[in-house]
Amino acid sequence: MASDEVYRASTFAPVNIAVIKYWGKRDPKLNLPTNSSLSVTLSQDDLRTHTTASCSPSIPHDSLTLNGSDQDISGARTQACLHELRTQRQQLEDGDSTLPKLAAMKLKLVSENNFPTAAGLASSAAGFAALVRVIADLYAFPLTPTQLSRIARQGSGSACRSLMGGYVAWEKGVEADGSDSVAYEVAPAHHWPDMRALILVASAEKKDVSSTAGMQQTVASSALFEQRVKEVVPKRMRAMEKAIHERDFAAFAALTRKDSNNFHACCLDTDPPIFYMNDTSRCAVRICEAINANHEASAGKEGPVCTYTFDAGPNAVVYYLADNEEEVVGVFKSIVGDKTGWEGKRGQTVKRMND
Numbered sequence: 001m002a003s004d005e006v007y008r009a010s011t012f013a014p015v016n017i018a019v020i021k022y023w024g025k026r027d028p029k030l031n032l033p034t035n036s037s038l039s040v041t042l043s044q045d046d047l048r049t050h051t052t053a054s055c056s057p058s059i060p061h062d063s064l065t066l067n068g069s070d071q072d073i074s075g076a077r078t079q080a081c082l083h084e085l086r087t088q089r090q091q092l093e094d095g096d097s098t099l100p101k102l103a104a105m106k107l108k109l110v111s112e113n114n115f116p117t118a119a120g121l122a123s124s125a126a127g128f129a130a131l132v133r134v135i136a137d138l139y140a141f142p143l144t145p146t147q148l149s150r151i152a153r154q155g156s157g158s159a160c161r162s163l164m165g166g167y168v169a170w171e172k173g174v175e176a177d178g179s180d181s182v183a184y185e186v187a188p189a190h191h192w193p194d195m196r197a198l199i200l201v202a203s204a205e206k207k208d209v210s211s212t213a214g215m216q217q218t219v220a221s222s223a224l225f226e227q228r229v230k231e232v233v234p235k236r237m238r239a240m241e242k243a244i245h246e247r248d249f250a251a252f253a254a255l256t257r258k259d260s261n262n263f264h265a266c267c268l269d270t271d272p273p274i275f276y277m278n279d280t281s282r283c284a285v286r287i288c289e290a291i292n293a294n295h296e297a298s299a300g301k302e303g304p305v306c307t308y309t310f311d312a313g314p315n316a317v318v319y320y321l322a323d324n325e326e327e328v329v330g331v332f333k334s335i336v337g338d339k340t341g342w343e344g345k346r347g348q349t350v351k352r353m354n355d
């Protein structure tokens with residue numbers, strides 16, 4: 001019978017790791033940022049969310065499970081995404097009476113993350129990107145990833161960057177309604193196929209201060225942050241796009257580590273201060289700096305060969321090029337491989353970024 005018919009779609013969305021960080025909102029309701037940001041999307045063979053969406057007249061209420069646990073979807077951000085997607089579907093149905101009436105049906109969403117949730121590994125980015133894309137697929141929307149990014153951004157700011165592969169910028173925009181605060185592709189993954197990321201899991205625990213709360217405290221109290229927003233990030237966005245277009249690893253590396261350190265300096269400058277990096281994180285920084293110094297001290301070799309970045313948690317992401325895998329990953333394995341303080345898969349997993 002038609003009333004029992006179940007409509008279903010499935011999709012993956014990858015994690016993205018920012019190299020120019022998003023931190024601060026000018027509109028907390030719409031997740032409009034105070035600065036533009038730029039990220040590298042990891043391969044969805046590695047860290048990703050898989051989500052299936054079903055709708056049918058027999059589904060009694062909207063629901064979402066994540067790794068088998070029921071999630072609260074009554075929050076304003078999830079509701080904003082669902083409302084917008086349903087409104088757009090209703091408009092399609094109003095214009096074509098042959099379409100099935102999906103907008104009025106309840107949704108059953110089932111998600112699986114293959115990485116620790118809320119541990120500074122951008123779980124909300126992959127989660128909301130997958131949620132928005134799977135419902136857009138279910139509703140057969142003819143929307144581009146940039147158009148979808150406007151919706152995903154309302155779920156979680158960084159989610160807008162997980163709808164594309166490769167190198168992705170999120171333009172902060174100037175409009176009050178957020179219509180121009182969207183993500184766009186700077187370069188596809190195959191533009192720089194030998195880029196690699198090593199994820200060092202320092203802790204898989206949930207973070208102390210959520211990004212949403214932390215960034216609002218920073219906006220309200222940090223003087224350093226004003227300079228970051230007005231001067232530091234706009235220059236770095238242009239320089240980072242250039243470094244990526246020119247596949248200039250030295251420039252990419254300098255901008256990445258400096259922006260991470262500037263972001264964490266703003267966290268420290270927040271009142272009360274926020275500490276996301278810990279002793280293990282600082283150890284990873286020193287190892288990276290030592291690998292680069294050692295490389296540059298070798299006759300005829302130019303550096304750097306690796307760089308690091310930290311999000312709102314202690315885990316390190318180390319970027320390097322494939323040719324230098326042994327020099328970078330080999331050193332990390334020899335130093336931190338068996339030490340306590342590094343969790344996850346014995347503290348290290350190599351993540352490739354080409355699709």
Ligand code: 2P0
Nearest residue numbers: 018021022156157158211212311312
């Ligand atoms: C980023 N982070 O650019 C930065 C770097 C954390 C540090 O985006 O409040 O979870 O949901 O918009 O997207 C984390 O913030 O915050 C984040 P909401 P979100 O990746």
